Amino acid sequence: MDINKIWxxxxxxxxxxxxxxxxxxxxTDDILQEVFIKIMQNMNKxxxxxxxxxxxxxxxRNAITDYFRNKQYDQHNLEIPEKLTEEESESLNETIAECCIKPFINQLPENYKKALLSTEFENISQKDMANKLNISYSAAKSRVQRGKEKLKGLILQCCSLESDKYGNLSAKSKKNCNCA
Incomplete structure (x- = not known):
């Protein structure tokens, strides 16, 4: 029996x-490769x-045991990455908002667009927004909430979020909207 036949x-x-x-x-591919290397090295046996x-x-079975043993060792010896500073975190959040969220907000009807841009990007409170637009505080809250729902709908319309059997999310673009 030769290695090709075994393969x-x-x-x-x-x-x-x-x-x-x-x-x-x-x-799996890495372990399978290791297994076939061991088979070639021990072809006589x-x-x-x-x-x-x-x-x-x-x-x-031995290769899988080694895999889990090494994986556990690697996880214990990982360096813990430094946390982002508050400034770096804010900068990252701003970049994500500008690149990923604002294009969707700009597609909303004007009243929802203004409500979300004011409260989420300009840090204007909903009470101040209500005074500025001469509407009740309750109406301002509703407008922001509806805007968020409409924003969610636009994002979901563009991006199909799927999860595997382990609950890991993956985004797949439904159409050419640069969201994935």
Missing amino acids: DDFHQELKAFILNKTRNSAD VKHAKSLRHYLFGIV
Whole structure:
């Protein structure tokens, strides 16, 4: 038996087994590569194994154990990144707002657009906005709330948010709106 035959006969089954344990396709490919390196290095033992399948799965189980052991070691030895300063955080938030949120706000009807720009970008309170527009405080609050709902609708209309079976979110653009 040669390595090509082993690959053809077993790589899909081994890959599925590894993926079931790691839940990460990139790590699965890395482990599978390590497994086949070990198989090539130990081809003499592989050829004399009583049950090739059991021998291969033994190599895979050991490789998976090493993977989790190393991953746990890596997680304990990660340097904790420094927190952003307040100034850096504000700058980042402003950049995100300018690039990602304002284009959507600008698509809103004028009254909602003004309400959101005033309260969210110009730091004008809803009470001050109500006085400035000569409307009740309750009406100002409602306008801001409706504006936020309409903004949410525009974003969701553009970007389809999906989650995998583990709850990880991924954004996929529905149309060419530069939101993903």
